[in-house]
Amino acid sequence: MSPRDMSSNSPTVNDNKITMKPQTVVRKICPHNANVSCSSCRLNELCLPIALNKSEIHLLDEIVERNRPYKKGDHLYRQNDDFKSVYAVRSGSFKSYVLSNNGQGRVTGFFLPGEIIGMDGIASKHYANSTQALEHSSICEIPFSQLEKLSQQLPSLQHHFFAIMGNEIAKDQQIHTLLSSYTAEERTASFLLGLSSRFAHVALSPIRYLLPMTRSDIGEYLGLTVETVSRILTALQRKGLIEVNNREIELLDIEALRQVIGSK
Amino acid sequence: MSPRDMSSNSPTVNDNKITMKPQTVVRKICPHNANVSCSSCRLNELCLPIALNKSEIHLLDEIVERNRPYKKGDHLYRQNDDFKSVYAVRSGSFKSYVLSNNGQGRVTGFFLPGEIIGMDGIASKHYANSTQALEHSSICEIPFSQLEKLSQQLPSLQHHFFAIMGNEIAKDQQIHTLLSSYTAEERTASFLLGLSSRFAHVALSPIRYLLPMTRSDIGEYLGLTVETVSRILTALQRKGLIEVNNREIELLDIEALRQVIGSK
């Protein structure tokens, strides 16, 4: 159940912190952006606010910039741009990729609602990849220097952001293992199951979903060619483990899919 | 060897925890552990203390535990152990690995002096892999909850640790690209060059060094078999790019090695 309901009417107490407060409340109420505040966002639990109490969430709300929506193909930032913010996906999806010298792209990540983008730029102060919307999408931009400042004041925010970064590191290492030892079929099964549980997190069906990315994106992410991805999907379908219709995926036998990667 | 002689003569001061400081100075001066304090550690700039001033470093010194040396094969922690600390390599080297269900291990990382180990456990509170010493090695253990507390007090420490984690994320994504699109030769060349610059960071020769790990470790890390690693090293040697003698590597033509991965 969500924290929600926050007394919408009390601009009173909670802000004592950073400099000024009244205006921010006004901004939060801005009409044409429905679920605009962190406290009322249904992704609450995935994104940064988890573990913050109400007054803390208001402080976070103040630094979050809710940009205009991005349409398919729009870039959030490009490889080597100055690092300024991390981003939380509000709706839609994104992919990160790098371009090799020979022109080929390699996809380094996909991002669904509630997930955080851009942490690869923190250390070098430049984004290490480009990221673009895979469909019409919206984003919360969180200026990193402000996030750092706020983390000084809110131990639970610092703790949570360490956890988010640690989670990213753990996930990246799982992918390392996948890429270094899984077959094409194992990679694909693992990918489909991974998407499944990420969709479940945002209250979408874990057994029937639309792929936001192309076969080519999947291939570049998994270290396979488009043709191989296509063939594996067909093969998994023939075995009765999934049903594929273009971008629509249905997982018919999750247990058997888990078996595919069972020994790994 | 035993946990070292711990000041055999002063059962006094140094044990009790945080909150007191004068004693810590005593500990730092403990004779048989030459570069024991962060401020005098030659890895200063790689590890956490960078960007801290002297009094801040003293605070850090207080929470760092300098464990007894580890010998080859000793485990720092094992997969699924409770997460408690991150570790900075003081000397020697370590590898992290996971065991797959079918018994095979896959190496997820190598760690040289000045590098930080264990961040994969931050989010889940359990280490996601096992890590063990590749040779006789020593470590600084940094209890994470204390690091968090101290980061609340020292903005530059928080900033630096965010950067360390961001760097780990960026590195992991480079490896993603390597594993998903490089050939065996490109992976190997990239690996040798990567080690080269990491050795350079700790003031060791970037053109002539000893591999702390086996061919098999390298293979498990790069997603190749031992045989392939061996063949590639031989091939690079035949081409005159490197000289290999068992674990000893000499980079004869760094520019040509870069060319190997040039188009990527």
Place this chain on the structure above:
DNA sequence: CGTAGTGTTGAATTGAATCAAGTGTCGTGG
């Protein structure tokens, strides 16, 4: 309603794995 992008399928090729048979090296205990 056409065209560019996306996806599928088949046949041939190939890079790396596997299988196999060694040699080399190191640490330990006799």
Place this chain on the structure above:
DNA sequence: CCACGACACTTGATTCAATTCAACACTACG
């Protein structure tokens, strides 16, 4: 200090999973 055994490493022959090349079908959007 040497010999032994366990690893670590190398090299060759063969196999195989995935890529490459090629041709075609679908679909979606301006």
